[in-house]
Amino acid sequence: MTSPRIADLTTAAVGGPARHYVRAGTEQAVVAAVAEADAAGQELLVVGGGSNLIAADTGFAGTVVHVVSQGVEVLADDPRGVLLEVQAGHSWDELVARAVADGLVGIEALSGIPGTTGATPVQNVGAYGQEVAQTIELVRAWDRHERRVRDFAAADLAFSYRDSALKRSTVAGSPRFVVLAVRFRLEHGADGSPVRYGELARLLGVEVGERAPLGRVRETVLALRAGKGMVLDPGDRDTYSTGSFFTNPILPTGALGQRLPADAPRFPVVDAAGRPVEDRVKLSAAWLIDHAGFGKGFGLPGTRNEVLDLDGGAVAGGRASLSTKHTLALTNRGGASAQDLMALARTVRDGVASVYGVDLVAEPVIVGTAV
The missing domain is CATH 3.30.43.10 (Uridine Diphospho-n-acetylenolpyruvylglucosamine Reductase, domain 2)
Structure with missing residues (x-):
């Protein structure tokens, strides 16, 4: 081949x-x-x-x-819910669509996320107030060091924000543990989990902490993601990306410094069980990028960062830019190289650091090159 x-x-x-x-x-x-x-x-x-x-x-x-392994198997259906075992290569969004259609609750707010199921526990995939750590019961993986298949309970994976023990043992895209299958425990229900994300709650017409019909949650999340260029569409260059390129910074509350204005969004930090993490605060990477002068589409010809006096088109010749819909996504406008994307990422990262003193961390796995 x-x-x-x-x-x-x-x-x-x-x-x-x-x-x-x-x-x-x-x-x-x-x-x-x-x-x-x-x-x-x-x-x-x-x-x-x-x-x-x-x-x-x-x-x-x-x-x-x-x-590219495929398959979803129901291992148990009891008062505790439904236990599904999903092969690592199975489409994540196909799994979410099936769960919603079957009246299974717990991953509906993760609709529209591209990629495969096996990748989700590695970076503890999350969006709109949900993350896979809340429903994962077990991960089966090949241990390359011990040369055997191992089962990891959720507690073994030490989940945190966009992180896990699986990710921490991966070096330059090369994992110690290769995920083979993932087991999820989902509940039966007509309504989704309590909505934890303000924007989603507003569009659903509920208060934060209230529930909404399962199908409506999925439809609303898909519309939200599409509006931000976060649902794959071959005809839309804004979707030629890795989704959110930078994670939302989590800092000690005493380390915010004097350069971060009082109106900068701040969010509480919770652990995988939903418990508040004291003395930590989460900032909005999108807000920091935008207010450091990097607007939607920065990098396209004719765009500028007036705060830092930067010519957007000069960064990568217009081949790579921030999404025209969302400042967190770095997009391939056609003909971009990895070097073009890294040049744009460095420009944004260094710009935010110079304006606000906050270091942004890249979310994607980057192999053979660097931001």
């Missing part, structure tokens, strides 16, 4: 060729491909939906294992 370009496997559509490429459609095939690469001493990159990956223009000199 001719090795594809990594650009063809990712939503940002950048990245050079893979030296070796294996398409793995079952758990056994994933394990075999990973074990073979390790035995040969090759570097390893595991790719699912490619929605959170940026690889260098030079490509990847090792083996790319493309996980």
Whole structure:
């Protein structure tokens, strides 16, 4: 099989060729491909939906294992809810759509997120007040160090904001633990989980903490994401991205400094169980980017950052820009390279740091290059 370009496997559509490429459609095939690469001493990159990956223009000199395993199995249906086991390569949004159609509650606010199910526990995927840590019961993974399959209970994964033990053991896109399947515990119900996100609650016509019909939650989240260019659409260049490029900064309350204005949004920080984390505050990366002068579409010809006196079109020749719908997404306008995206990311990161003294951290896995 001719090795594809990594650009063809990712939503940002950048990245050079893979030296070796294996398409793995079952758990056994994933394990075999990973074990073979390790035995040969090759570097390893595991790719699912490619929605959170940026690889260098030079490509990847090792083996790319493309996980495409499919399937959802009901393991239990009892008063505690429904226990689903989902293969790592299964489309995440297809799983959410099925759960909503079947009246299963707990992941409806995560509608429209691209990528595969196996990626969700790695970075504790979350949006609109939900995150997968709230419903994951177990993750089955191949341990490359011990060369065996291991089961991890949710408590073993040490989930936190966009982070987990799985992510912390991954280096330059190469994981110690390769996810094979994920088990979710979902509740039966006609209404979704209590709405925890103000914008979503307002559009649903409920108060924060109240519930809304399951199907309406999904429809509203999909509309919200589409309005921000966060639902994949081949005809919309704003969706050629990794979604939100920077995480919302979490800082000690005493470290906010004098440069952050009083009207800058601040949010409470909670752990995976929903308990408040004392002495920590979450800031809005989108607000910081926008108010540091990087408006929607910055990077396109004719755009400027008046705060820092920067010419947007000069950053990457107009090939990469912030989304025209949402300042958190860095987009490939057509013909962008990984180097173009990194130049834009550095410009935004350094600009926010210079204006507000806050360091933004990239969310995607970045391989072979750096912000």
